[in-house]
Amino acid sequence: MSGETLSERLRVPLSVRVQNGGLWSYLSALWNDEGAKVALATALGACLSVTQGVGLLLLLPLLQLVGFNTGQGATAGVAHYASAAFAFIGLPLTLVSVLGVYVVIMTLYFLLTRWQNNLGYAIQLDFATQLRQKLYRAIVDTNWLFFSRNRASTFTHALTSEVDRVSYGTQQMFQGLAGLMVLAAYIVVAWLLSAVTTAAVVLCGIILIFGLKNKISVSREKGKALSADMRGLYGAVTEHLDGMKTVKSYGAQERNMARFSNLNARIMKDYVEYVRNINTSQLLVNVGSVVILAGALLALIDVLHLPGATVLVLLYLFFMIIPQFNSLQLNYQAVVNMLPSYANVMDIKARSEAEAEREIARPRDVTLRRRVELRDVSFSYAAEGQSAVEHVTLKVDAGKMTAIVGTSGAGKSTLADLIMGLIEPQEGAVLIDDVPLDAERLDAWRGCIGYVAQETFLFNDTVRANLLWAYPSATEDELRTALRLAAADDFVARLPDAMETVLGDRGVRLSGGEQQRLALARALLRKPSVLILDEATSNLDSENERRIQGAIEALHGGITIVAITHRLSTIRNADVIYVLENGRVIETGDWTSLTAGGTGRFLELCKAQDALQEIGDVGAASQRVGPTGSPVG
Numbered sequence: 001m002s003g004e005t006l007s008e009r010l011r012v013p014l015s016v017r018v019q020n021g022g023l024w025s026y027l028s029a030l031w032n033d034e035g036a037k038v039a040l041a042t043a044l045g046a047c048l049s050v051t052q053g054v055g056l057l058l059l060l061p062l063l064q065l066v067g068f069n070t071g072q073g074a075t076a077g078v079a080h081y082a083s084a085a086f087a088f089i090g091l092p093l094t095l096v097s098v099l100g101v102y103v104v105i106m107t108l109y110f111l112l113t114r115w116q117n118n119l120g121y122a123i124q125l126d127f128a129t130q131l132r133q134k135l136y137r138a139i140v141d142t143n144w145l146f147f148s149r150n151r152a153s154t155f156t157h158a159l160t161s162e163v164d165r166v167s168y169g170t171q172q173m174f175q176g177l178a179g180l181m182v183l184a185a186y187i188v189v190a191w192l193l194s195a196v197t198t199a200a201v202v203l204c205g206i207i208l209i210f211g212l213k214n215k216i217s218v219s220r221e222k223g224k225a226l227s228a229d230m231r232g233l234y235g236a237v238t239e240h241l242d243g244m245k246t247v248k249s250y251g252a253q254e255r256n257m258a259r260f261s262n263l264n265a266r267i268m269k270d271y272v273e274y275v276r277n278i279n280t281s282q283l284l285v286n287v288g289s290v291v292i293l294a295g296a297l298l299a300l301i302d303v304l305h306l307p308g309a310t311v312l313v314l315l316y317l318f319f320m321i322i323p324q325f326n327s328l329q330l331n332y333q334a335v336v337n338m339l340p341s342y343a344n345v346m347d348i349k350a351r352s353e354a355e356a357e358r359e360i361a362r363p364r365d366v367t368l369r370r371r372v373e374l375r376d377v378s379f380s381y382a383a384e385g386q387s388a389v390e391h392v393t394l395k396v397d398a399g400k401m402t403a404i405v406g407t408s409g410a411g412k413s414t415l416a417d418l419i420m421g422l423i424e425p426q427e428g429a430v431l432i433d434d435v436p437l438d439a440e441r442l443d444a445w446r447g448c449i450g451y452v453a454q455e456t457f458l459f460n461d462t463v464r465a466n467l468l469w470a471y472p473s474a475t476e477d478e479l480r481t482a483l484r485l486a487a488a489d490d491f492v493a494r495l496p497d498a499m500e501t502v503l504g505d506r507g508v509r510l511s512g513g514e515q516q517r518l519a520l521a522r523a524l525l526r527k528p529s530v531l532i533l534d535e536a537t538s539n540l541d542s543e544n545e546r547r548i549q550g551a552i553e554a555l556h557g558g559i560t561i562v563a564i565t566h567r568l569s570t571i572r573n574a575d576v577i578y579v580l581e582n583g584r585v586i587e588t589g590d591w592t593s594l595t596a597g598g599t600g601r602f603l604e605l606c607k608a609q610d611a612l613q614e615i616g617d618v619g620a621a622s623q624r625v626g627p628t629g630s631p632v633g
Helices: 014-021 023-056 059-065 076-087 095-138 144-150 152-193 193-212 213-242 246-250 253-303 308-354 412-420 441-445 463-468 476-485 487-492 512-525 542-556 591-596 601-609 609-622
Strands: 370-379 389-397 400-404 427-432 448-454 530-536 558-563 576-581 584-588
Touching: 023 095, 023 152, 023 308, 076 095, 076 389, 095 152, 095 308, 152 193, 152 213, 152 308, 193 253, 193 308, 213 253, 213 308, 253 308, 308 530, 308 542, 370 558, 389 400, 389 412, 389 427, 389 558, 389 576, 389 584, 400 412, 412 530, 412 558, 448 512, 463 476, 463 512, 476 487, 476 542, 512 542, 542 558, 576 591, 584 591, 584 601, 591 601
Parallel strands: 400 558, 400 576, 448 530, 530 558
Antiparallel strands: 370 389, 370 427, 576 584
């Protein structure tokens, strides 16, 4: 695979690539991001183990003080060392002193536990936050072509549900780490009292865990299924909510509900099977624990004939050791179940980074003075197939209005994306004042562009916030000027709270025409060198179309305008019109020259739309209605 490219490797199914997002990959990433904190958490775990061990050893002098004979067998040596330790710190070996030391030790243990728990949560949340941030950065830095080819819900699912599952898995891992340290303390103390029995119990516990290896595999598979089904649910929910108006108008609620219910049921099934798998593991471990404890007790009493005090302490220790094996197994299952989510996040991040726009060390400025030119440009969205645009040459003169027209699928929006630098031509070049638009000039060029799309993009926020999003440092005068230029000042003034009115989700409180005028105002607020109108009036009624058209006409001559449309009545006054068909420019000229000959594709389109009649109607209406909709003399 030495000759395999990154993009080729990323086409391998996730099930094959999951090892690249496996446990060691996850732990490596966790260490790289949180290494110092992880080291501190591990050190705290070691301190917990020591304090827990000391607390357990204090049981022996306590048993001695309440009348148990600890002077026989292994307990004799431990009790001796305990007495020596009390003598060293100058305390008499009394019930009060032993209990006092025990309270101090356990208080320290609980303080360390609190510290480690807080640190564990901090690591968990910080790691998830950084992972989410890195993923989002990779997504927003990717090129437009890659982004547009992927479902937005795929990115949303990874940024939310998948990262949350990684966070939960990290929490389980740190719980397992703390449990492992405590288990070590129990084992050490038990080893001091009976090495043979402790070794046997620990070995049985390990065998029990390895005997449940297939349950770990089930957890991993359920984790994969859950990631896939949750991704499908996110996609369905996004599509259904986005298209709810159409869904209701078609009376298709039940069909949508059936699809949603099916996906929801699959997710529930995944969770139920995962929980059943865990509960089965717990059952087997609990039954195994009882058998091991019974066998250990039988060995301690009937085989080794250990003293009563030793048996009592060992029985307590074994009773604590076996459940710890169970907890560790559950923690590990949770981590394994999370790994497919981590693999999915890393997969999307890697694919996004592989398609990232190049970082430029020394960006260059761009100033449009003469023209934007597409010179013999070709572009295809598929590696094989018909080109969206093919050998197109056109010029957009500064300060002029250039129209690009054609039927749906002719390649108009592709040309807009090429002009904005969202996609790069596969052949030919885009030039600004005869200088190629390259990566070094791309950011500066996009800063020169105001873009108004067919589908208006508005936030569920105030009018002011929606405007300031385009130009955060705009003054009040600049805001009002942009609204006036877009013929939006009148309707904004009539809103309940004027510019402080919250527009609702996607601007639902505004009509389609008002949304478009507000989007135009937002674009104009940037004071762009080039204003690109991509089918900006295609969804509007004739009255709102006239208002927007009037606003655009008022800008004519003061700004470079590229109008992309299939509604020909809106470009009557364009300085030059390019007619596209099947990705090629087939006619060029102004309105008069393209309609004067009596033949031609543009004239056919005009007749098909009754555009010539509409021009007359609009001209008559313009004698009665100004750009803002107010009567004129």
